[in-house]
Amino acid sequence: MNFDGEKPIYLQIAEQIEDAILTEAFPEETQIPSTTEISATYRINPATALKGINRLVEEGMVYKKRGLGMFVSRGAKEKIMEKRKRDFYANFVVSLLEEAEKLGITRRELAAMIEEEETGHESTDL
C-alpha cells in the first residue's frame, strides 16, 4: 500500500477499515484484523495501526470483545455512510469548484458535465 503523504497514516488506516465496512468486506458483527496483522501487512508501526483503530472505537464504528479482538459495530455501515455524506461537500464539492475555477469552467458548464455524465451512464445501462 502506498500512503498518501497528505494525511497522517493512522487516518488512512481508519479510512481503509471504513471502506471495508462500507463495501461489507468487513460485515457488521464480524471481527476486523488485529493491530499486529494490520501493521505487519502495511509495514507500519503497531502504535500507528492502534491509533487508527482507536479512532474508529471513539466514533463507535468498532468495539472490543474482551479476549477476542475488535468487531464491527451494528449500524457502523449506516454511520460511515452518514459521515461520508457530511464530508462530501468539503472533500469533493469544494475542491471540484476550486479546480473548475482554475480552469475557467463556469458553473453552468460544470452542471452540464454532471448532467452529461448521468445520461451517459443511463445509456450504457440500457
Added chain:
Amino acid sequence: MSQLTYEHVTMQFQDVTALENVSFTLESGHIYGLLGRNGAGKSTLLSLSAGWRRQTSGRVLLDGEPVWENAAALRRIVCTSDGNLFPSMTVEKGMRWYARYRPDFSMDEALDMAGRFELPLRSKIQSLSTGYGTIFKMIVALASNAPFTFLDEPILGLDANHRDLFYRLVVEHFAHNPRCIVISTHLIEECAALLDHVVVLHRGRLLLDEDTEQTLSRGYSVTGPAAAVAAYAAGRSVYGEQNLGGMTTAYLEGRPEGPAPSNLEFGRLDLQQLFIQLTNDSERRGNTK
C-alpha cells in the same frame, strides 16, 4: 520498562569530535529511527551502545548502570554489526554460537526467518553475498530478543522483495516482543512508516529527538507561483525551498493558521523531506537546535 540513556556523551578521536554532548533516552516499546548524514556520528553512537568503545566523557546507562565492561548489561543490547564474529562458520553453526551469548535467543525464530529469506544454512558466513550478509546479521539480531536491538543499515544490498519482508519481520517481531528497536539508515522514505520516534544526529550533535508524528507536524510545504510563495513566506521561518521555473515550493516551520490562499497549495512534509531540510538548514546557518 527498560531505558538506555545517553548523558552528555562526547566522543573524541584525536582531532575529530564524533559526538558532542549528546543526551537522550531510548525506551522499550518503540521503534526508533536513528538518522543522520554521512559522518553525523551514528556509527560512533552504535559502538558506544554496544560497548565496543568507551566515550571520552559522559555516560551510557542501561537502567542506571554504565554499559562499559558490564557483561550483564551488554547481553541485553544487540547490534547488527556484531554479526561479523564467526566468519568462517556456516550460517547455522554461527547462529548456534550467537545463541550462547544471548540469553533470550530463539533458534526457532532464527531458522524461521532464514527459511523465509531462503538464506542458505550450510554456506559459510564470509561467503554470503552482501545482501545475505546483511540478512544474516539482521536475523541473529532479531532472534536475540534483546531489550535493545540496533539495526545498522539493515536493508543494505537487499532487493525489493527482501526489503519488504524485512519490514514485515520487524513489525511481527516487535509486536511479539515489544522491545526497543533502533533502525539506523539513510533510506528514510522506506522506513518512515515503521518509526514512531526519530533521533537525528548532525555533525556529532543531537538535532532532533521526537515522536515521528510530532516531527511531521513541525512543518508544511507551500507550492505556487514564486512571487506568491515569497509573499506568503515573508516573516515566517523557512527551512528551505525548491524552484522549478516560476513555481516554488517552500518548506516552512509550524502549522498553517488558515486555509491556503487560492493560488497556493499546502502539503504535509514527509520525514525524508523534513530531514533534508533540517540538516541543510543547520549546515547553512552553522548551528543546531
